[in-house]
Amino acid sequence: MAYRVPPIVTDSGGSPELVVDGVSGFVVPPRDARSIADAIEKLFRDPELRRRMGDAARERIATDFRNEDTVLKTIALYEELVPDPD
Numbered sequence: 001m002a003y004r005v006p007p008i009v010t011d012s013g014g015s016p017e018l019v020v021d022g023v024s025g026f027v028v029p030p031r032d033a034r035s036i037a038d039a040i041e042k043l044f045r046d047p048e049l050r051r052r053m054g055d056a057a058r059e060r061i062a063t064d065f066r067n068e069d070t071v072l073k074t075i076a077l078y079e080e081l082v083p084d085p086d
Helices: 033-045 047-064 067-081
Strands: 008-010 026-028
Parallel strands (some): 008 026
């Protein structure tokens, strides 16, 4: 996503959280080879769709999943869980 490549992910685990289906990539059912193949073919046959989704994917990662934000949230969680020694 950071390289403007629209992902195709399965609707399992944390992957669907990253992708807005049909906007920044495709979310398909697990173990559904036909859905995966269809998504690959859509992206292969439509350069404009690849570009648009790739741009949206990069924007989503850059704004919603910044490393700096993750670090700050993790520190805040640790501070909440571990009592202050004072």
